[in-house]
Amino acid sequence: MTCDDWRFVSLFSGAGGLDAGLEAAGWIPIAQVEMDKDAVGTLELAARRREKTEGAVETKIYPERIEDISPQKIREELHLDRGELPLMAGGPPCQPFTTHGLRLSISDARASGVWPAYLTYVDEFLPKALLIENVDGLLSAALRHRPLNRRGKGHDALALEEQKGSFLLWLVRELVSRGYTLTWGVAEAADYGVPQLRQRSIIIGVRSDRPCFLPPRQFGGDGQKPYRTLKDALASLESLGAVQPLSERKRRVYENVPPGGNWRNLPAEMQRETMGAAHVATGGKSGWWRRLAWDQPAPTILGMPDHSSTALIHPAEVRCLSVLECAAAQSFPPGYEVAGNPRSQYQQIGNAVPPLLGEAVGGQLRRYFLGEPQVEPEEPAWRKTSANRRIGTHGWVTAGPGKAPSLTLKVKVRPDHVWSHVAENFLA
16 A cells, blocks of 8 residues: 555644644645634644745635534545545544543543544545544543443443443444554653653554554653653743733642642641542542652643643742643644633643654654555553553554454453453454
8 A cells, every 4th residue: 555645634623733743744734624713723823834835735624513514525625536535634522531531432422423423524535544543541431331330239231332442342343344454552642752741542544454553662762762851842942922820829839849749748737628528539649739840751731731630830930831831742843823812722732632743643654655664563561550551452453355354452351341252253
């Protein structure tokens, strides 16, 4: 499978982090579909900047939900035949799958229409390659969520669609039936030069019987450059941009937290006062009342830098990281403009795919299309020690004309995971 055309269509484009990364790897965005007004403004700013370069290709921006616009309309306006588009990329809404939420999966209103609509785009374009990015919890989510208080003793056994990983199984079946060979895994953004610890699921599909694996690690391994730190990220910033203010109460608390510390560094009485019920709850709680460290990658950049359980507090100053500092920690290039008010800017940046992660995956796809050998991945070393492990999250399915699909899993599966029941006949 080869390609000398590097155009792509972007769905759920957000602030354009993934698109900026793909563009840095040599891909050309010809269409972006995004429903958020401020994010559309951000995409328009990037498009105007792109148009100033010699030989630039126009990027059509569709400010709508993918459910509300016909993929046939977009394809025809782009003058593409079915099967001609090299790449369709995007990160559907993550809230239905995050482990910090209810994990309602496809039954969540934010997902119930999105994924069937996504498949209509696949059917209409039949791109040569697919790239899907989301929270790592997508790979272990159930297709149908059953509340915890209705599980276990005295309740019926979980149906197949209620078991961990059944959403991924459903998606794999849908895409394999359309002729795609799929690979999936959890990528650590810091492994690709992002000065931030951020684990994301990546799914790559190609219309071929030869899989395109996730890109190999580039930072932090033996003989490689060390992870980039927050100090590295902020070193070249010349201005801060907007800064989310802290209440006086929060300022008093953070004055007692050293760089790299958290609530455990507070006086005992202040711990009880500030933590409330969380003080006696189980779990690490390491994000509570945290102050960042210069010599480490930033924690995951989120959209609310002042929230006491996920705060992004500057190592040396009693303030939140600014909008531009968050963008730098996300690896956005200098000068990347974000539309909207400061709260919206924080949210757009926090929701974005780190561009350097997008660039790594985009580069891997280009190498694949150019026929370079693919290295079969091993289970990432960080999964053996990370508190955020996922079961059954690294594998691939090889499909092709006239061939029975073949499943490979690179991790152990537990009895409560769907792969333990369907590995031998996963398309049934």
